[in-house]
Amino acid sequence: MSATLEREKRLEAISLADTETLVGLADQVLESLEVTVSRGPTIGLLMGPGRGALGATAVQLRRGDSLRSRSCRPGPARVRDGEGRQPEKALAGAILDAAMETGHPHSAVIDGELRQAIDREQQRKQAAWARVAPTAVRFDEMAP
Numbered sequence: 001m002s003a004t005l006e007r008e009k010r011l012e013a014i015s016l017a018d019t020e021t022l023v024g025l026a027d028q029v030l031e032s033l034e035v036t037v038s039r040g041p042t043i044g045l046l047m048g049p050g051r052g053a054l055g056a057t058a059v060q061l062r063r064g065d066s067l068r069s070r071s072c073r074p075g076p077a078r079v080r081d082g083e084g085r086q087p088e089k090a091l092a093g094a095i096l097d098a099a100m101e102t103g104h105p106h107s108a109v110i111d112g113e114l115r116q117a118i119d120r121e122q123q124r125k126q127a128a129w130a131r132v133a134p135t136a137v138r139f140d141e142m143a144p
Helices: 007-016 019-030 087-101 107-135
Strands: 042-051 058-071 077-079
Touching: 007 087, 007 107, 019 087, 019 107, 087 107
Parallel strands: none
Antiparallel strands: 042 058, 058 077
């Protein structure tokens, strides 16, 4: 196996992985790693910058599926895309991120599970594209 996932990709994978897998891995890590949670997961809306209809006015836009659970300690992890009410997933993800950052003995197992989450998401996207690809219109192939 190649090197472990870069942190940005790892955090993305945490958001894609299922809660049960993350919590199970976090429980294994906690058997040998002492973690102090200084601030637990919080739930809130994520606002993003945008432009008004004419492009001149800066506004704060609410993104679709913007409910997020976030845990900042022991490491950052965010749960997104309609799964925002899962603070246990955010906390488990933060524990796993901290374990990876410190080179915990379970790092290889965690990395493998996160890679599988990424692979499943890629397969899901490919299957979705395969369902809609036949409906694509190719204007360069149309007869005059």
